[in-house]
Amino acid sequence: LFQTIQRKFGEITKEAVGFLGESLQRIGTKFKSSLEVMMACSECPTVFVDAETLMACGLLETLKFGVLELQEHLDTYTTKREAAEQWLDNCKRTFGANEDIYRMNTNAHELELCRRLYRLHFQLLLLFQAYCKLINQVNTIKNEAEVINMSEELAQLEGILKEAEAASENEEIDISKAAQTTIETAIHSLIETLKNKEFVSAVAQVKAFRTLWPNDIFGSCDDDPVQTLLHIYFHHQTLGQTGSFAVISSNLDMSEANCKLMELNLEIRESLRTVQSYPLLAQTKPVGNMTSTGF
Structure with a gap:
């Protein structure tokens, strides 16, 4: 599931950044950096454990709430992705792909695309953090004396x-x-x-x-x-017994990736605030039925 999310996330990020004009390429570069960090997390930890062990360690209810939180972030992420995809499609239909003759006066639309892409990146960060939290909770099982760590x-x-x-x-x-x-x-x-x-x-x-x-x-x-x-x-x-547990982690330090993603998200947010303060962009509004959502 996470790899499927990554693939679609990568596709829309690359396509959206490719649509941005020269004035927003610095923000586009930050989006690319955020994408690279997220794509490096392709090998997520795999957990092996049975329900009886979770119950014995008092973690079953905790993990149930963790999974619900993960699902909520996933649902919100899907909504944000659809919003970004819709705006990108509208931009391409209205202004064409990359031909300069069709790309005049698109600054406001590109800025709105950046806003929606930022929300998408931020929501994926929340999803990633919820996943890391869940893995860390499961990982506490190995500290139990009666658990066999495989x-x-x-x-x-x-x-x-x-x-x-x-x-x-x-x-x-x-x-x-x-x-x-x-x-x-x-x-x-x-x-x-x-x-x-x-x-x-x-x-x-x-x-x-x-x-x-x-x-x-x-x-x-x-x-x-x-x-x-x-x-x-x-x-x-582990057939016929409980108390066995294993987590196979990727080589990537997920906490390090989390810190880097948070840093990039803050940089993108500040860059967007700076760009929105430009007088030319502040006076320009989307055309037709394309409605900006604000930041």
Whole structure:
């Protein structure tokens, strides 16, 4: 979901910045910087934990509210994105793309585009902060004495499986017919393959099993086979017991990214305030049925 948000966020930011005239290119550069920081967060932490463990640690209710907060920010973000997309489309229909002859007297419209793009960037920052807060809350589980922290084990397995996935592209793996009889036999085959450290074969098996049982425990063709294997492995290792937990983090320090995004948002906001004080822009109003929202 986050990667889908990032992709659309990147598309509208690049397109909107490309529409801006020379007078607003400095703000456009800041939008690009904000986009770069957000795109660097593509590998979000993956959490492995069961509901019983959350309840035992007293975190289930806390996380429920965290998820609701996340959903609220996501809904607002969607609204802001649609508003920015609508204004950009209106600008392109009214003034054309980049031809100078059609780009006269567009300052007010470009400024409104910047306002809407700023709101979009700010809302994504709030969404990102809510996500970081949720991850940090889950991460407190590892401090519980009775909890088994499998983070390091799964992180190592993830690295090995990623290498295996790259290698599996050039290899053909024979999968026994017995393994393809039922979902249970398929899972058993995967677990045994992982135990035997036949990681290339494990990746190939997941892809093959998806064709037999699409959108089941093995996921769909669009899902990451490495993540699917990690979930199956974690589930098997913790079968019949509670208290196991793992967080596989990306290499990026999310707190550092958060600080950088906040800094850029403040810079964009101040730049917008400065630009809005220019007499020429203050006197110019959008044309037709294009209504400015103000800052």
